[in-house]
Amino acid sequence: MNAGRLLGLYPRRWRQRYGAEMTEILEHERLTAQFVIDLVRGAIDAHLHPELAAPLLAAAGGGTVQIPPGSPRMRVYVLTIVLLLLLVFGGLYAYRAKTPALPQIPLTQALGEVQAGRVSSIEIVGSQATLTLVDGSQRVTVADKPPKDLLTGAVDEHNRTDPAHPVQLQYRSSGDSDPLAFIIPPLRTLLITFLPISLLALLVLVLARRLSGGERKVQNASRYEWLARIADLRDRGVLTEEEFQREKKRLLE
Amino acid sequence: MATKKVSPEGLLVLVSLADGPKHGYAIQQDIERISGRQLGPGSLYGAIARLEFAAYIESLGEEGPRRPYRLTAAGSRALAADLAALSRVTAAGKRRLAT
Numbered sequence: 001m002n003a004g005r006l007l008g009l010y011p012r013r014w015r016q017r018y019g020a021e022m023t024e025i026l027e028h029e030r031l032t033a034q035f036v037i038d039l040v041r042g043a044i045d046a047h048l049h050p051e052l053a054a055p056l057l058a059a060a061g062g063g064t065v066q067i068p069p070g071s072p073r074m075r076v077y078v079l080t081i082v083l084l085l086l087l088v089f090g091g092l093y094a095y096r097a098k099t100p101a102l103p104q105i106p107l108t109q110a111l112g113e114v115q116a117g118r119v120s121s122i123e124i125v126g127s128q129a130t131l132t133l134v135d136g137s138q139r140v141t142v143a144d145k146p147p148k149d150l151l152t153g154a155v156d157e158h159n160r161t162d163p164a165h166p167v168q169l170q171y172r173s174s175g176d177s178d179p180l181a182f183i184i185p186p187l188r189t190l191l192i193t194f195l196p197i198s199l200l201a202l203l204v205l206v207l208a209r210r211l212s213g214g215e216r217k218v219q220n221a222s223r224y225e226w227l228a229r230i231a232d233l234r235d236r237g238v239l240t241e242e243e244f245q246r247e248k249k250r251l252l253e
Numbered sequence: 254m255a256t257k258k259v260s261p262e263g264l265l266v267l268v269s270l271a272d273g274p275k276h277g278y279a280i281q282q283d284i285e286r287i288s289g290r291q292l293g294p295g296s297l298y299g300a301i302a303r304l305e306f307a308a309y310i311e312s313l314g315e316e317g318p319r320r321p322y323r324l325t326a327a328g329s330r331a332l333a334a335d336l337a338a339l340s341r342v343t344a345a346g347k348r349r350l351a352t
Binding site: 014017018021022024025026028029034035037038039040041042043045046049051052053233236237238 | 276277278281293294295296297298299301302303305306308319320325326327
């Protein structure tokens with residue numbers, strides 16, 4: 001692990017101001033896990049407090065006060081929230097896509113159900129067979145080419161031995177295998193595909209609007225915070241009255 | 254006038270600078286000697302930046318790895334106030350432990 005790379009986590013201004021000094025310390029120490037954590041924490045802290053490494057040149061005897069830009073703290077929070085939501089939505093979506101709507105059973109069990117006469121109808125779509133049981137519940141099983149013949153064979157045999165309660169066999173051309181799909185296919189697909197995305201887009205839009213409003217406020221606030229700070233410095237005798245007036249004028253322009 | 258709050262790490266830095274200007278690495282070594290605590294560079298410079306921001310310390314001389322810091326008058330006052338508060342706490346703690 002390279003210490004210089006860790007210092008790269010700090011804001012540029014911070015690196016300019018303290019980077020060389022921090023590197024000197026790092027050169028004297030073995031870079032332990034404790035130090036790495038310390039540096040990462042320090043870097044996060046530095047990003048959250050951009051005002052810290054802003055040199056107050058006035059105090060050093062001249063130059064201008066740099067007003068720190070709108071606090072990035074807000075941006076960090078919003079970004080975190082958006083990322084979290086994205087993860088949650090993505091996870092839900094993936095889960096929804098993966099999970100069959102109906103309980104899945106192995107083919108052998110499906111064959112058993114047919115032989116036991118508990119199946120009233122079977123619908124085969126592609127390699128997927130949906131069994132409707134006598135009690136009305138449904139099961140899904142995956143039956144590929146040869147096993148599909150097994151399934152249809154079992155159905156034929158059952159229908160021969162028990163013609164009073166035949167199993168109805170239906171084939172449907174492959175497509176959406178979701179049993180709900182044939183009810184309102186276009187609407188449903190649209191909903192599943194675009195609902196999370198449009199919700200996300202809406203969210204980002206709302207947050208962005210709030211953020212831009214918020215940032216203006218922060219900028220104004222930091223200007224007055226800065227003013228309070230130089231007033232404090234004057235009160236403590238660090239700045240002379242004349243220096244304070246000069247900085248104040250510059251700040252309020 | 255009220256002093257700004259100084260973190261425990263900041264207090265260590267102020268104590269370290271009380272007997273004269275030091276650069277970062279010397280501050281770190283000094284703190285380890287007087288408190289047994291090894292401050293990582295992240296913690297140390299977090300504290301230094303805050304103290305500089307509060308104008309309790311200031312850097313001497315030009316840029317470079319060996320830039321020394323020194324206590325300002327406001328920093329000395331803040332250190333004295335913090336130490337007085339600490340010693341009150343210490344005294345109370347000792348008294349209560351003894352009884």
